[in-house]
Amino acid sequence: MGWRKPMEQLDEQYLVSEGTSLADVTEIVSKVTEQKAPRLWWILFGISTAVTGILGLTIAYLLWTGIGIWGNNSPVAWAWDITNFVWWIGIGHAGTLISAVLYLFRQYWRTAINRFSEAMTIFAVICALMFPTIHAGRPWFLYFSLPIPNQMNMWPNFKSPLLWDVFAVSTYFTVSLLFWYVGLVPDFATLRDRATNKIRKWAYGFVALGWRGSNRHWSNYERAYLILAALSTPLVLSVHSVVSFDFATSVEPGWHTTIFPPYFVAGAVFSGFAMVMTLLIIARTVYGMHDLIRIRHLELMNKIMLTTGSLVGYAYAMEFFIAWYSGNPYERFVFINRAMGDYWWAYWSMITCNVISPQFFWFKKLRTNIPFMFVISIVINVGMWFERFVIIVTSLHHDYLPSAWGNFSPTVFDVLTYCGSLGLFFTAFLLFLRWFPMIAIAEVKMVMPQADPHLGHHGHDDHDEDEDAMTAEPAMAEE
Amino acid sequence: MQIFPKSLNLLPLVAALGVAVGGGIATFVVVYYFSPRFLYVGYEPEQPVPYSHRLHAGQLGMDCRYCHANVERSFEAMVPPTQTCMGCHAQIRTESARLQPVRDSWTSGEPVEWVRIHNVPDHVFFDHSVHLSAGVGCATCHGRVDRMEVVAQAEPLSMSWCLDCHRDPEPYLRPTSRITDMDWTPEDATEAERTEMVALLDRATPPENCSGCHR
Numbered sequence: 001m002g003w004r005k006p007m008e009q010l011d012e013q014y015l016v017s018e019g020t021s022l023a024d025v026t027e028i029v030s031k032v033t034e035q036k037a038p039r040l041w042w043i044l045f046g047i048s049t050a051v052t053g054i055l056g057l058t059i060a061y062l063l064w065t066g067i068g069i070w071g072n073n074s075p076v077a078w079a080w081d082i083t084n085f086v087w088w089i090g091i092g093h094a095g096t097l098i099s100a101v102l103y104l105f106r107q108y109w110r111t112a113i114n115r116f117s118e119a120m121t122i123f124a125v126i127c128a129l130m131f132p133t134i135h136a137g138r139p140w141f142l143y144f145s146l147p148i149p150n151q152m153n154m155w156p157n158f159k160s161p162l163l164w165d166v167f168a169v170s171t172y173f174t175v176s177l178l179f180w181y182v183g184l185v186p187d188f189a190t191l192r193d194r195a196t197n198k199i200r201k202w203a204y205g206f207v208a209l210g211w212r213g214s215n216r217h218w219s220n221y222e223r224a225y226l227i228l229a230a231l232s233t234p235l236v237l238s239v240h241s242v243v244s245f246d247f248a249t250s251v252e253p254g255w256h257t258t259i260f261p262p263y264f265v266a267g268a269v270f271s272g273f274a275m276v277m278t279l280l281i282i283a284r285t286v287y288g289m290h291d292l293i294r295i296r297h298l299e300l301m302n303k304i305m306l307t308t309g310s311l312v313g314y315a316y317a318m319e320f321f322i323a324w325y326s327g328n329p330y331e332r333f334v335f336i337n338r339a340m341g342d343y344w345w346a347y348w349s350m351i352t353c354n355v356i357s358p359q360f361f362w363f364k365k366l367r368t369n370i371p372f373m374f375v376i377s378i379v380i381n382v383g384m385w386f387e388r389f390v391i392i393v394t395s396l397h398h399d400y401l402p403s404a405w406g407n408f409s410p411t412v413f414d415v416l417t418y419c420g421s422l423g424l425f426f427t428a429f430l431l432f433l434r435w436f437p438m439i440a441i442a443e444v445k446m447v448m449p450q451a452d453p454h455l456g457h458h459g460h461d462d463h464d465e466d467e468d469a470m471t472a473e474p475a476m477a478e479e
Numbered sequence: 480m481q482i483f484p485k486s487l488n489l490l491p492l493v494a495a496l497g498v499a500v501g502g503g504i505a506t507f508v509v510v511y512y513f514s515p516r517f518l519y520v521g522y523e524p525e526q527p528v529p530y531s532h533r534l535h536a537g538q539l540g541m542d543c544r545y546c547h548a549n550v551e552r553s554f555e556a557m558v559p560p561t562q563t564c565m566g567c568h569a570q571i572r573t574e575s576a577r578l579q580p581v582r583d584s585w586t587s588g589e590p591v592e593w594v595r596i597h598n599v600p601d602h603v604f605f606d607h608s609v610h611l612s613a614g615v616g617c618a619t620c621h622g623r624v625d626r627m628e629v630v631a632q633a634e635p636l637s638m639s640w641c642l643d644c645h646r647d648p649e650p651y652l653r654p655t656s657r658i659t660d661m662d663w664t665p666e667d668a669t670e671a672e673r674t675e676m677v678a679l680l681d682r683a684t685p686p687e688n689c690s691g692c693h694r
Binding site: 149151153154192201202 | 482
């Protein structure tokens with residue numbers, strides 16, 4: 001494992017605190033699921049389940065009455081619901097990016113946060129999928145969107161980007177779920193082996209799929225993980241590109257733009273990292289994970305947010321430039337209307353939160369300051385919500401004919417559905433924290449100094465064989 | 480330390496087989512038993528009056544349009560009012576016990592509550608007049624009503640069934656003079672009728688888009 005060697009030369013540190021042993025890692029992560037949940041967990045869980053209950057009631061009322069209870073109406077037929085869908089699906093991007101792309105690029109700091117972000121991805125995609133489902137008004141007809149032979153001779157329209165979206169998002173969900181689960185298997189086995197009562201033993205034993213940690217198990221595991229990483233990497237780019245096609249393939253000024261796919265992907269990674277950061281800081285503080293999730297992890301994440309935030313800022317600027325450069329009066333109007341029309345406040349909130357706020361991360365002092373980055377991470381998520389709102393509502397409300405213009409204002413049910421989806425997300429996430437190993441135990445161990453066979457073995461190539469044997473012996477005796 | 484018996488190793492195989500077999504059965508059940516062909520074809524409710532189409536349309540040879548008088552002019556073929564029945568039955572079989580509900584309706588003014596057989600969902604706009612002028616005969620959709628003692632649904636009236644004809648109307652068209660002729664088959668067509676059928680097919684542009692039938 002040559003990659004570990006130059007660490008000292010690079011003046012870098014290991015990814016866990018000094019003195020943390022392999023057993024400590026297992027203990028820190030496993031005990032969360034074994035001990036009683038802290039009071040704060042119960043408080044948060046109570047709030048989020050209550051909010052999820054409100055979501056259930058809202059949806060029941062929605063299905064009973066119809067989507068007229070929302071503020072959507074011609075010309076703004078897509079509003080908060082689609083905004084929320086894109087927002088959630090964007091948040092769900094950090095999971096695959098961290099687990100697949102960073103894995104393939106050998107970014108070992110990902111091990112401390114990948115479990116988290118994958119879980120977050122799953123829950124975010126569930127929340128995202130909810131919105132188009134209920135937006136369609138009659139969810140029991142959702143099978144219309146799948147190529148199932150039926151008595152109506154009805155077949156999905158493969159020319160429609162909305163259909164591509166169905167496939168893109170469901171593929172993404174499936175692959176993310178598999179990836180998450182494969183990574184969990186060795187850790188479930190750890191929890192099974194530590195279990196003291198029968199139910200835990202059975203439950204974790206069942207999901208651990210008979211994992212014994214044999215050499216063959218590990219080699220299969222590593223291979224499966226690599227294959228899944230390779231499968232999910234294109235998905236990081238494809239899913240949000242396809243989501244952007246929902247807009248970009250239409251002829252709506254403000255939507256019909258070639259920059260949309262990369263711009264959406266950058267925004268998705270941006271918001272995903274921000275959400276991981278928010279959750280990570282809470283969990284790290286509540287459960288005392290400081291030894292495994294160090295400032296360095298957080299700092300690296302902030303750097304990614306700085307990068308993607310700047311990319312998003314570039315895209316905003318480029319949209320304006322192209323609107324002017326195209327010479328298309330409708331396109332020009334839409335962009336001027338965004339910044340100075342009825343929804344100017346949404347546009348400038350978006351600019352402030354997404355473009356300006358991450359620029360603070362140029363300063364090392366600020367990007368290593370936990371309360372500061374916590375606030376910024378929330379600000380970014382607010383900004384990314386506004387981005388989608390701006391794209392959807394400001395493009396629709398004033399497009400071509402002034403006679404067809406209109407404004408949008410949300411109803412109380414728009415607000416309740418949105419807040420409810422947050423409740424659903426946090427309920428799932430809190431359950432995950434309670435019952436699942438929230439950090440990938442096995443993977444963290446792989447990047448610890450103890451996993452390095454050459455640990456404490458200074459100066460390598462100039463040693464002759466005798467000296468090697470001499471230094472190795474005492475170490476073995478100690479064990 | 481063994482938590483589960485060794486036989487549990489079979490679980491993935493059994494689960495996969497279960498999903499495959501169960502999925503196959505579920506698919507068959509839905510495709511076959513939930514289909515309009517299974518659910519609706521042969522629907523033969525009891526009517527308030529034991530009216531025989533076989534007698535009236537078959538043996539007596541009455542034209543369908545004598546009772547279903549609006550069929551060429553409107554969406555609905557129209558169920559005849561009591562007055563139409565009484566047009567004959569004020570003179571014929573005036574004492575028949577089986578016609579008692581019709582006479583009651585005649586005196587009270589309350590219509591006879593016939594049970595509707597051929598029904599399409601509310602969001603389907605089916606227009607009889609358009610189909611008749613295009614050359615679709617009664618028997619094409621309703622079957623040999625002239626041979627039915629009690630009318631039963633002959634065709635599934637499902638969307639795919641409609642589309643079969645909308646996508647390829649040729650085998651289902653007939654000369655407009657033969658619309659109500661239950662016995663007619665394309666082999667019976669005369670030279671003049673064949674010419675008319677070619678013209679009808681030329682004119683036929685059945686919609687295949689959603690709003691053709693759903694509005």
